[in-house]
Amino acid sequence: MTHGGRVKYAIKVGVAHILYALGLLQLWQRIALRRRAVVLMYHRVLTAEQRRQSGxxxxIIVEPETFSGHMLLVKRRFKVLSLEDFTDRIERKIPFDDSSCLITFDDGWTDNVTNALPILRKYALPAVVFLPVNFIGRNRLFWQEALVHLLVLAVMTVRKDPTRETRFRDLLDPIGLGEIFDVRHDDPRPYVIETISKNRKWLTPSVVEATLTNLRIELRVENGDSAGIDSFMSWEQVDTMSRQGIEFGGHGAEHRLLSQIPIPEAREDIQLSKEVIDLKLKCDTSTFSYPRGYWNPEVAGLVKASGFRLAFLAQGRSISCHANPFAIQRINICQAATESMPMFLARVVGLF
Ligand SMILES: [Zn+2]
Structure with a gap:
């Protein structure tokens, strides 16, 4: 974080804590969330130690203690809905009870089972997990994490043998990633992650694929990912969660950005996610989450035609029962913005 960013963050923390201590944040919640619901969007729940190994x-990360604090607050101050109740209110336009809440997770990371599920169980809270079906039960990584792990390995390789830097720079400079070799910190991982995020505009699917292949050749790494901490659930784990009251929805098959690909490919990707989940869980999956929130009305039409009844975006604020069923806003929850109860509440009620 830049100096300016840190100051701004400290001011936000201060404001949230003062408003909470005065009871004003809680008053704001009662007013702002009257007959409205918030849909919380989580991805990963990782310990500090696990975060250090993750790409x-x-x-998209919260720590278990933070998540536990969120769930405690949600249990006390919100009416947490089952997916069925939530769907019913949107479809029949029945106003939500004050401060209603739906808890969702995207991607089906293994840590949802190991770290999140015990906390959800402790507070007896329902949740929905959206699965990109081609990653479930397979030893595959999303490209972001795969790229991070290879780039970290490249930095370490160059530190041992500086003569190899030129070759890596030839590969990475054209897509803005060559600067990873400038980092002097012992652990280059956070810097690598930020550098990818900053240069995302260059990283089209074909560029990513070529870069991953070239890096693997250069680093002599097998083309089989060892997913490790960044792995997704197995279908057995999906089943375990399902039997403990967790619902599942579609998140595409290949986690593709659906509004950026040809319509027939988007249709196939969406349909496959429904077919596979319905088959594996012997159910009629009703909900979908657009990967990274990429959607447009045409994509929404495909989701509807595939048999889904609701679809969720990747950003937004609280909603009323009149929300578009195929463009339901969610609030992204991550560690930095929500590590104390006042910060979490401030984010959820739309203050920050
Ligand atoms: Zn996703």
Missing amino acids: SHPA
Whole structure:
């Protein structure tokens, strides 16, 4: 974080804590969430130690203690809905009870089972997990994490043998990633993650694929990912969660950005996610989450035609029962913005 960013963050923390201590944040919640619901969007729940091994961006991570604090607050101050109740209110336009809440997770990371499920069980809270079906039960990584792990390995390789830097720079400079070799910190991982995030505009699917292949050749790494901490659930784990009251929805098959690909490919990807989940869980999956929130009305039409009844975006604020069923806003929850109860509440009620 820049100096300016840190100051701004400290001011936000201060404001949230003062408003909470004065009871004003709680009053704001009662007014702002009258007959409204918030849909919380989580991705990963990782311990500090696990975070140090992960290639995931901090914007999709909360730590278990933080998550536990959120769930305690949600249990006390919100009416947490089952997916069925939530769907019913949207479809029949029945106003939500004050401060209603739906808890969702994207991607089906293994840590949802190991770290999140015990906390959800402790507070007896329902949740929905959206699965990109081609990653479930397979030893595959999302490209973001795969790229981070290879780039970290490249930095370490160059530190041992500086003569190899030129070759890596030839590969990475054209897509803005060559600067990873400038980092002097012992652990280059956070810097690598930020550098990828900053240069995302260059990283089209074909560029990513070529870069991953070239890096693997250069680093002599097998083309089989060893997913490790960044792995996704097995279908057995999906089943375990399902039997403990967790619901599942579609998140595409290949986690593709659906509004950026040809319509027939989007249709196939969406349909496959429904077919596979319905088959594996012997159910009629009703909900979908657009990967990274990429959607447009045409994509929404495909989701509807595939048999889904609701679809969720990747950003937004609280909603009323009149929300578009195929563009339901969610609030992204990550560690930095929500590590104390006042900060979490401030984010959920739309103050920050
Ligand atoms: Zn996703």
